[in-house]
Amino acid sequence: MNGDAMSGRLTGAGHELIQRVYFEDTDYSGRVYHARYLQFMERGRSDYLRLLGVHHRELAELGLAFAVRRMTIDFLGPASIDELLAIRSRIVEATGARALLRQKVMRGEAPLVEAEVTIVLLSGRRPVRFTPVIREALEAGRRD
C-alpha cells in the first residue's frame, strides 16, 4: 500500500480519510471516548495537508509545528468497536496566520461528530505567519 493510499483522498470538496475503531478508542461505556474524535480529526487534517504538500516533519526541521487554537465540537452519535469511520475535512478560510476547517466524522451516512477547528502555526511558543508553501496549499484546498 503506498503512502498516498494511506493518506486518504482529495474529494473535490476537501479530504476524506477512513479509520477503524480499535480497542484503544473505546471506553467502559462501550462507545468511542469523546477525546479520541479529536485524534481522528487531527489524523484527517494531517493527511489532508500531506496531500496538499505540507509535511509535519519538514516543518519540524524549521522549528515549526501546527497547533489548534480553537474548536467547537458537536457529538451527535456514538461509534463502537470495529466500525469504520470517515473523517471529512474542508478548509473554509485561510488568512496569513490562521486557517479555519470544518470537519465531520461519519459512519456511513450518519454524522457522529461535527467540528469547526482553527489552526495556527507556532515557532516555539509564538504564533507566526504561514510559510508560502503552507499558504499555497491552504489556498489550493480552499478552492477545491
Add this chain to the structure above:
Amino acid sequence: MNGDAMSGRLTGAGHELIQRVYFEDTDYSGRVYHARYLQFMERGRSDYLRLLGVHHRELAELGLAFAVRRMTIDFLGPASIDELLAIRSRIVEATGARALLRQKVMRGEAPLVEAEVTIVLLSGRRPVRFTPVIREALEAGRRD
C-alpha cells in the same frame, strides 16, 4: 492518601484538581497534545461529580454513563513536561437532562485552556433525564 485527597477539592466556586504533565501528554512539538486537555478536563468533571456524590461505577451498574454533547474550547497557551496544571470546573446550568460546565486549565495564574462543556446522561445510545441523585448533586454544585 485517601480517596478525597485524590479527587481535588470543592472551592466554593466549583472544583479544582491538580494534575501533572507526563510523557504521555506531550507530542513531538514539545507541548501538551491538544486532545489531552479534554482528558484533563474529564478527570476534573469526574472528580467534581465524585465529591458531589455521583460515581461512574454506580451509574454503570444501572446501565448509565455520562457523555459529552458539545464543547467549545480555546487553547490559549502551551504546557510542557513536568508542569503542574490546575483544572477548574464550575457548573453553570443544569436542566432535567443536560448540564453546562465552564472549565479552565491553569498553570499558576496563566489560563492555558478555557472550555464550555455540555454533558448528558445516556442509557445505551439514548439520552435520558438525570436521576434524582445527579440532579441534586448538580444543583448543589451550581449553588456552590
Add this chain to the structure above:
Amino acid sequence: MNGDAMSGRLTGAGHELIQRVYFEDTDYSGRVYHARYLQFMERGRSDYLRLLGVHHRELAELGLAFAVRRMTIDFLGPASIDELLAIRSRIVEATGARALLRQKVMRGEAPLVEAEVTIVLLSGRRPVRFTPVIREALEAGRRD
C-alpha cells in the same frame, strides 16, 4: 476503500498492517511514545483476527473479550512523525485457552519493536476456553 483493505493483509507467514505515525503517537522527545507501540500491535492483532473471521463486536455480544496476559517487548529503535510503520503478526502457538503471538513493528527493513504476546479470552473477569470459531481461526493462522 473496503473493509478488507482497511484490515491489512494475510502474508502467508501471518499478517501485516501499515499504520501512519500521527501527532498523538509522539512525545516531547520527538519519538513515538513507547506505550503507543502496544496500541499499534493491538490494531495488528485485531485486524489479523478479523481477516481470520473473528470480530470483537460479535464476541462482545456474547459477553466475551480478548485480553493480554503477558508481553515481552524489545524497543530497538525510534520512529517519528509522518512515518509509515508495518506491524507484522504471527500466531506461534494456540492451546484451548491461550494463544502466543510474535509481533514486529518495522520501518522499511528496520525492526523498531519486537514482542511476544500471550492473549486469553475473558468472560467478565474470568478466563474461558476459546470458542470453536476462535480456535479454528487461530489454527488457520498458525498453519499459515
Add this chain to the structure above:
Amino acid sequence: MNGDAMSGRLTGAGHELIQRVYFEDTDYSGRVYHARYLQFMERGRSDYLRLLGVHHRELAELGLAFAVRRMTIDFLGPASIDELLAIRSRIVEATGARALLRQKVMRGEAPLVEAEVTIVLLSGRRPVRFTPVIREALEAGRRD
C-alpha cells in the same frame, strides 16, 4: 497541594504513586486498557526520579530523554473505572548506561500488573552514559 505531594512518596523500598482510573483509561470490555498500565508505570518512574532529583525538563534542555529499552509485563487482574491504583517502583540495578526497575500496579493488596523495565538515556537517537546526577540518583534509589 505542593509538588512533592503530587509526586508520590519514597517508601524505603522504592516509590509509591496513587493514581485514579478515569474514563480515558478504560475500554469497551469495561476494564483498564492494557497499554494504559504502561502509562501508569511511566508516571511512577517519572515521579520516582523526580523525588530522587532527576527532572525530565532539565534533561530536555541538555537534549537528553529517557527511553524504555525492554519490558516484561504480566497482566494479572483487571481494574475498573473510579478505582485507585498504587504504582510501586523499585530500582533493581543501575550500570553506567542502563537501569533495571521492578514495578507493580496494585489495587489494595491485589497485584494487577507486574513488570520489569529496562531504561536507557538517549541523546537524539543514540544511547549515552548516564550523567553523574542520574547515576547518583539511581544509586540512592537502589540502596533505598
